Amino acid sequence: MNARLTTLRAGVWFLTVVEIAIGLVATLAPRAFYDYVPWVDLIPPFSEHLMRDYGAMNLSLALVFVVAAITMERRMVRIALGAYLLFAIPHLIFHLxxxxxxxxAGAVGQTIVLTVAVLLPVALLILTATLSSRRGSFDAG
Known part of the structure; x- marks a missing residue:
């Protein structure tokens, strides 16, 4: 396995874990998510409905990432990263x-975190273009 494939796989698994963690907390403990996740409570009001929906959306995206991470199928990896960016880019723009x-300090911290949340999947998408694949899977190439 080459370093680029290892990097791609690690990046996809990292985003998978992030989506699962955010999804579980926001779905199962929406008030705690609102109160304790940095910066969330700065844009009120709290809505249990929206927090749970946000959590469920993250869990749905996590499923797409799990399939991408396990199969390492080129199309699935790109779909997962593209779907993530469809959320992450407008999310960054809203918060900016x-x-x-x-x-x-909070504005700088949040901006850095949300910018990285856009740049990482963009970098991983670029990386998918540099890897060869056979039968549609990076692992088979």
Whole structure:
């Protein structure tokens, strides 16, 4: 296995774990997610319905990532990363334009985290173009 494939696999698994963690907490403990996850409570009001829906959406995306990570099938990996970006880019844009309740440190911290959440899948998508595959799977190539 080459280093680029290892990097791609690690990145896909990392995003899988993030989606599972966020999804479970927001779905099963929406109030705790709102109160204790950094920056979430700075844009009120709390809505149990929206928190649970957000958590379930993350769990749905986690399933797509699990399949991509296990199969390492080129199309599935790209679909997972693209689906993630369809959320992450508007999420970043929203937060970049709603920083009025944040301290400077909070605004900088959130901006860094959410920017990385966009740049990582973009980098992984670029990486998929540099890897060869046979029968549609990176592992088979």
């Amino acid at each position: 334009t709603h920083l009025e309740h944040f301290t400077t």
